[in-house]
Amino acid sequence: MTSRRAASTAPALERRLGPFDAAAIILSNVIGGGIFFVPILVAGLVPAAVGMLGVWVLGGLLAFAGAMAYAELAALRPRSGGEYVYLREAFGPLAAFLTGWTSFVAGFSGAIAASALFLADAIGRFVPAAADRTPIITLPIPFLPLVLTNQTLVALAAILALSVVHM
Numbered sequence: 001m002t003s004r005r006a007a008s009t010a011p012a013l014e015r016r017l018g019p020f021d022a023a024a025i026i027l028s029n030v031i032g033g034g035i036f037f038v039p040i041l042v043a044g045l046v047p048a049a050v051g052m053l054g055v056w057v058l059g060g061l062l063a064f065a066g067a068m069a070y071a072e073l074a075a076l077r078p079r080s081g082g083e084y085v086y087l088r089e090a091f092g093p094l095a096a097f098l099t100g101w102t103s104f105v106a107g108f109s110g111a112i113a114a115s116a117l118f119l120a121d122a123i124g125r126f127v128p129a130a131a132d133r134t135p136i137i138t139l140p141i142p143f144l145p146l147v148l149t150n151q152t153l154v155a156l157a158a159i160l161a162l163s164v165v166h167m
Contacts (some may be wrong), residue, residue: 037118116155123154130154 017025039052046052073086081088083103090098124131132150139146 037114113155116158117151119158120151120154124151127165 003098032138033127042055045057074082077085077089079085084100087099109127121131129150135147135149137148
């Protein structure tokens with residue numbers, strides 16, 4: 001009897017996010033990171049303005065389909081853990097674990113690094129030294145030398161500052 005009582009009083013995550021909060025998070029991720037550099041890349045790859053708008057509409061439809069798929073999964077599995085929970089129940093704990101670490105190491109880290117570099121490039125339009133790519137230090141790692149520039153220092157400072165704010 002006491003084990004049931006202890007389990008019911010155990011701390012749990014409070015479910016406070018609603019549809020507005022979820023939409024705000026998605027919009028900030030999509031708009032915040034990509035709006036500064038993606039249109040330039042798309043415009044360079046698509047020869048006509050109509051084609052560029054078509055690519056944006058198609059991308060929006062695909063993003064909407066993905067959001068609806070996640071909404072359905074969240075309705076079916078309303079526990080905290082998100083994608084990890086969905087993958088664990090579909091493919092087992094190893095697939096969920098590996099996907100989580102892949103997202104952490106490659107997906108999220110890469111997007112954060114790219115956004116920080118583009119931020120340094122944007123700051124460089126006002127303070128040219130911030131976007132300077134002249135090597136300060138180069139570590140000759142085989143196949144991929146590690147180069148430290150003013151741009152990477154600004155990007156690292158932005159990541160550090162935002163990490164401190166989030167902590």
